[in-house]
Amino acid sequence: MRNLFAFLAGSLFGVGLLVSGMTDTTKVQGWLDIFGDWDPTLAFVLAGAIIPMAIAWRFTEGRRPVVGGVFPNKPNPRLGRNLVIGSTLFGMGWGLAGLCPGPAMASLSYGGLGGLVFLIAMIAGMLAAPPISTWLEETPQPA
Amino acid sequence: MEQDWIWGLVGGLIIGSAAALFLLANGRIMGASGLLGGLVDGSGRSNWQERALFIAGLVLAPIPVASLYTEVDTHLTSNLAVVVAAGLLVGIGTRLANGCTSGHGVCGISRFSLRGIVATVFYLIAGGVSVLLFKHLLGVI
Numbered sequence: 714m715r716n717l718f719a720f721l722a723g724s725l726f727g728v729g730l731l732v733s734g735m736t737d738t739t740k741v742q743g744w745l746d747i748f749g750d751w752d753p754t755l756a757f758v759l760a761g762a763i764i765p766m767a768i769a770w771r772f773t774e775g776r777r778p779v780v781g782g783v784f785p786n787k788p789n790p791r792l793g794r795n796l797v798i799g800s801t802l803f804g805m806g807w808g809l810a811g812l813c814p815g816p817a818m819a820s821l822s823y824g825g826l827g828g829l830v831f832l833i834a835m836i837a838g839m840l841a842a843p844p845i846s847t848w849l850e851e852t853p854q855p856a
Numbered sequence: 857m858e859q860d861w862i863w864g865l866v867g868g869l870i871i872g873s874a875a876a877l878f879l880l881a882n883g884r885i886m887g888a889s890g891l892l893g894g895l896v897d898g899s900g901r902s903n904w905q906e907r908a909l910f911i912a913g914l915v916l917a918p919i920p921v922a923s924l925y926t927e928v929d930t931h932l933t934s935n936l937a938v939v940v941a942a943g944l945l946v947g948i949g950t951r952l953a954n955g956c957t958s959g960h961g962v963c964g965i966s967r968f969s970l971r972g973i974v975a976t977v978f979y980l981i982a983g984g985v986s987v988l989l990f991k992h993l994l995g996v997i
Contacts (some may be wrong), residue, residue: 718881721960723873723913726886726958729906731918731928732859733867739931745983748917748992754864759961761868761876766966769876778883785885790970798954800975803996804982806945809990809997812930813890813957817943818911820930822919829933831943839893839948846952 715780725821733758736820738811745808795846876964882906887959888914889950897951933997938990949979 734740734754743752806826807813810831816831817824817832869897875886884906895899895907921974933939950956953975955964960979990997 715882716905718877718955719884719910722874722878722886722929723882724912724917725870725877725913726888726910727914727917728921729867729870729872731867732870733868733953735864736918736928736930738933740860742987742991742997743890745980746983748985748986748988750862757864758868758871758906759965761863762872762962763868763966764934765869765872765876766879769879772965778879778884779862779881779996784879784883784885787967788964788971790971790976792971796953796954796971796975797978799954800978801927801949801982803949803953803956804943804979805986806947806949806986807957808986809918809945810932810933810942812942813888813915813946814892815956815958817946818888818892818914818928819914819918821915821930823922824930824932825932827936827939828930830936831932831939831946834940834943835947836892836896838935838944838949839889839896839951840947841944842893842932842951843947844895844949849952 718780724816728817730819733761736816736824741811741813741816742808760855794849798849799842864885871958872938872962872966875966879963885959885963887955887963889956890954890959893951910984935996938997953979982993 719843724834735758741752743750744755778784812831812837817835820828858941878884891907891910895904900907955975960972960975965976
């Protein structure tokens with residue numbers, strides 16, 4: 714059951730990304746381009762996605778997941794350097810190409826060679842991240 | 857197009873429903889970078905089937921839907937140096953931050969997670985700066 718639900722959730726996610734226009738890099742870059750021809754679509758996508766998810770979080774209280782186990786704990790509120798540096802690097806790459814990890818996978822069938830190159834580079838970056846993370850943690854924090 | 861925001865909202869509701877299903881059924885956070893990252897670096901070995909099937913659905917389900925469109929195009933730049941640089945930044949950044957637009961953005965903000973909100977603020981600002989820098993100042997995209 715767990716695997717079936719995972720496949721269904723992934724399928725819905727992929728269809729939602731396509732329907733919303735978020736696999737079109739011009740719409741993503743258009744949203745980030747506040748000094749150019751600004752495109753507000755992404756705000757509607759994010760708002761639309763947060764509504765069912767906010768309801769789902771309320772629904773988890775006092776319950777268990779369908780397949781058993783427990784719901785994820787609220788994350789540690791500690792922010793840390795990795796979160797800030799990582800999100801900044803991610804944002805730079807996101808603006809540069811207009812793709813983030815979900816759409817990069819959802820558009821694999823129609824994204825052409827460029828889409829595949831992006832995905833391979835992204836996986837290479839993911840594999841490079843743990844040593845960078847270790848290095849960041851060992852570098853003393855500025856006073 | 858004028859209806860873009862409606863399709864954005866509809867698509868967003870579908871994305872949110874996917875995240876809600878993954879949470880309520882499997883008790884898992886729907887984060888694209890984490891699901892893939894754990895699969896490629898081996899940290900998610902214990903539940904690799906769940907990860908692989910999620911990604912299989914994500915890659916395969918858009919195929920029949922895309923055929924309903926007259927034209928479906930990512931409009932990704934043909935400059936492969938830019939594509940590689942962007943992919944590396946997205947890969948490193950999302951794993952350092954432990955999340956991307958789906959995990960920190962959709963799943964984090966909807967539970968008022970401070971980490972999700974801070975991450976989203978930083979990647980939105982960095983994305984805006986990136987477009988300003990590479991498009992308007994340097995003209996490479």
